[in-house]
Amino acid sequence: MAQQRHERPIGVFDSGVGGLSVLRALRAELPHERFVYLADSAHAPYGERGDAYVAARTHAITRYLRERHHIKALVVACNTATAAAIHEVRGSHPDLPLVGLEPALKPALAATRTGHVGVIGTRGTLTSAKFARLLASLDGHVRFTVQPCDGLAHAIERSVAQPVDAKETETEALCERYIHAMGAFGTGPGQIDTLVLGCTHYVFVEPELRALVGPDVYFMETGEPVARQTRRLLEGAGLLNTSPPDGAMPIRLLTTGPVQMLTAAAQRWLELPAGCCASVSAPNLEVKLASSA
Numbered sequence: 001m002a003q004q005r006h007e008r009p010i011g012v013f014d015s016g017v018g019g020l021s022v023l024r025a026l027r028a029e030l031p032h033e034r035f036v037y038l039a040d041s042a043h044a045p046y047g048e049r050g051d052a053y054v055a056a057r058t059h060a061i062t063r064y065l066r067e068r069h070h071i072k073a074l075v076v077a078c079n080t081a082t083a084a085a086i087h088e089v090r091g092s093h094p095d096l097p098l099v100g101l102e103p104a105l106k107p108a109l110a111a112t113r114t115g116h117v118g119v120i121g122t123r124g125t126l127t128s129a130k131f132a133r134l135l136a137s138l139d140g141h142v143r144f145t146v147q148p149c150d151g152l153a154h155a156i157e158r159s160v161a162q163p164v165d166a167k168e169t170e171t172e173a174l175c176e177r178y179i180h181a182m183g184a185f186g187t188g189p190g191q192i193d194t195l196v197l198g199c200t201h202y203v204f205v206e207p208e209l210r211a212l213v214g215p216d217v218y219f220m221e222t223g224e225p226v227a228r229q230t231r232r233l234l235e236g237a238g239l240l241n242t243s244p245p246d247g248a249m250p251i252r253l254l255t256t257g258p259v260q261m262l263t264a265a266a267q268r269w270l271e272l273p274a275g276c277c278a279s280v281s282a283p284n285l286e287v288k289l290a291s292s293a
């Protein structure tokens with residue numbers, strides 16, 4: 001029997017394993033849905049690549065997930081890809097329910113008591129026009145200290161494949177460098193009391209960040225609000241799956257990079273078996289940038 005539209009999977013993608021933090025929240029909010037997750041690890045990190053490259057990858061992956069996996073909706077679980085391409089993807093796929101991510105500045109505004117909010121993210125996200133507009137819309141309400149963290153997402157990506165007891169010294173060193181560059185954290189006057197995690201990879205170094213900023217600082221991430229927004233969107237479109245999916249595996253994790261890395265991340269962070277994971281050569285559409293023609 002042909003699959004009904006509401007029974008189709010939700011597509012979720014990121015430059016790598018970071019979006020698994022969003023998938024974790026989606027799974028909790030939408031336990032009856034099927035998911036197909038694509039980690040574009042062969043092309044990660046996106047954050048230091050430039051908009052044209054990231055937009056080309058985002059378009060290629062959207063097409064691939066629609067054509068090969070017949071997704072009913074797409075969650076772009078990547079702040080950098082959202083900033084570079086969500087607007088265009090919406091234009092090219094007007095019939096596809098689409099959810100993007102942006103750093104949680106508005107919730108941070110509501111949470112801060114000292115009036116000083118820190119924001120960490122990729123260079124791509126934090127230098128984007130979309131982020132500039134968001135910041136400008138909140139201008140004057142609180143002070144924002146914005147810190148691009150070059151190399152951190154890539155280090156997190158690499159650390160997944162290392163044994164846990166190999167202590168993730170590279171990620172720790174980068175967290176330390178960037179947090180120290182932002183100034184004093186705490187609840188005293190003028191201190192940063194709220195930290196926005198503006199990259200989905202950073203959720204996986206929360207313990208390292210917590211050790212640096214102290215116990216009283218609020219962390220703002222986007223997984224749960226995005227999962228709730230996805231539910232609203234599916235409900236509105238009549239696409240919510242209300243009964244448990246039967247038959248085939250409800251979660252498939254695909255990567256354009258080494259499958260061992262995805263398997264390790266899936267087991268470590270989502271407690272999913274290796275059998276859910278596979279590597280794909282598609283979408284292998286070459287990214288052709290005008291400047292490289």
Ligand code: DGL
Pocket residue numbers: 014015016018019044045046047048077078079080081122125153154198199200201
């Ligand atoms: N996880 C991604 C984000 O939320 C991007 C990390 C990267 O590839 O640089 O922005």
